[in-house]
Amino acid sequence: MSSFPTIRMRRTRQNERLRGLVRETHLNVEQLIYPLFIAEDLAEPRPINAMPGIMQRPLEYLGREMERIASLGIPAVLLFGIPAEKDEGGSQAYAEQGIIQQAIRRIKAETPDVLVITDVCLCEYTSHGHCGVIHNGTVQNDESLKLLADMALSHVEAGADLVAPSDMMDGRVAAIRRTLDEHNFSAIPIMAYSAKYASGFYGPFREAAGSAPQFGDRRSYQMDPANVREALREVDLDIAEGADIVMVKPALAYLDVIRQVRDHCDLPLAAYNVSGEYSMIKAAAQNGWIDEQRITMEVLTGIRRAGADMIISYFAPDVAAWLRE
Numbered sequence: 001m002s003s004f005p006t007i008r009m010r011r012t013r014q015n016e017r018l019r020g021l022v023r024e025t026h027l028n029v030e031q032l033i034y035p036l037f038i039a040e041d042l043a044e045p046r047p048i049n050a051m052p053g054i055m056q057r058p059l060e061y062l063g064r065e066m067e068r069i070a071s072l073g074i075p076a077v078l079l080f081g082i083p084a085e086k087d088e089g090g091s092q093a094y095a096e097q098g099i100i101q102q103a104i105r106r107i108k109a110e111t112p113d114v115l116v117i118t119d120v121c122l123c124e125y126t127s128h129g130h131c132g133v134i135h136n137g138t139v140q141n142d143e144s145l146k147l148l149a150d151m152a153l154s155h156v157e158a159g160a161d162l163v164a165p166s167d168m169m170d171g172r173v174a175a176i177r178r179t180l181d182e183h184n185f186s187a188i189p190i191m192a193y194s195a196k197y198a199s200g201f202y203g204p205f206r207e208a209a210g211s212a213p214q215f216g217d218r219r220s221y222q223m224d225p226a227n228v229r230e231a232l233r234e235v236d237l238d239i240a241e242g243a244d245i246v247m248v249k250p251a252l253a254y255l256d257v258i259r260q261v262r263d264h265c266d267l268p269l270a271a272y273n274v275s276g277e278y279s280m281i282k283a284a285a286q287n288g289w290i291d292e293q294r295i296t297m298e299v300l301t302g303i304r305r306a307g308a309d310m311i312i313s314y315f316a317p318d319v320a321a322w323l324r325e
């Protein structure tokens with residue numbers, strides 16, 4: 001094998017045109033999904049303290065934001081709802097007039113070209129803040145499935161294009177698939193949060209979505225950050241249950257998981273660049289310690305290089321604008 005001076009790696013790094021020719025990974029706007037928080041009983045948009053630039057929005061303020069997203073070419077939004085009333089069973093999660101169901105109808109009427117993906121999980125709607133129903137202090141798996149399926153169905157009936165279960169109950173993809181098919185929604189894809197870890201990186205989100213558990217934590221249903229073989233089992237099960245897209249979440253501390261899932265299966269793969277990953281960059285940038293644009297592009301490119309097809313990110317509008325520069 002020949003080496004220096006015959007081989008000079010710097011030859012193809014000399015200018016941007018050459019670098020472009022040999023570039024292996026691309027970040028494109030059509031692979032970005034932007035999360036939105038919609039709150040009931042709110043008069044004005046409310047900034048999230050721990051997530052600079054991100055707001056909870058009342059329904060009335062959704063239109064303008066959706067037009068901005070559409071004009072930036074962002075193909076999809078992921079919706080989270082903050083209901084006015086919470087109860088033990090999370091009944092607003094599957095109410096026909098729930099905040100998310102209203103938001104979906106409005107978005108589909110006003111900006112129909114943007115795909116609407118909905119987060120299917122009870123934690124924003126339950127008084128105890130857990131992702132399923134509680135009996136004797138524990139989250140009940142099988143009992144929660146019916147509610148999650150009802151929730152997904154109510155989203156699709158309102159016009160959602162995809163549903164994304166994030167609760168981590170066993171069997172929820174199958175339950176949702178069966179319910180959707182029974183109601184003639186066999187064409188609606190399921191994006192499954194397959195390998196969702198019990199992560200400290202969700203901290204800022206819980207302020208944004210008002211979904212912190214009132215007792216205990218989520219470690220009896222979300223995954224242990226130490227495990228990767230278990231992630232592949234979760235992915236296999238979700239595929240067997242009918243998932244169309246699988247997801248790894250969070251992204252940055254789990255790039256190896258993204259890579260292994262990519263090598264393990266042929267399904268489209270999503271990665272969630274979560275709230276804590278966003279807020280850390282924002283905080284350091286606000287202190288002048290890092291270059292926000294450069295670091296954000298590097299992080300999202302890294303997530304793509306690890307193997308993600310699509311990225312859910314609070315940076316989506318910024319990245320869409322930077323890609324146009």
Ligand code: PBG
Pocket residue numbers: 119121123131166167201202203204205206211218273274275276
């Ligand atoms: C709901 C849900 C959470 C996130 C997405 N869906 C929070 C959690 O599981 O505690 C986190 C998203 C983020 O941190 O950006 N279960």
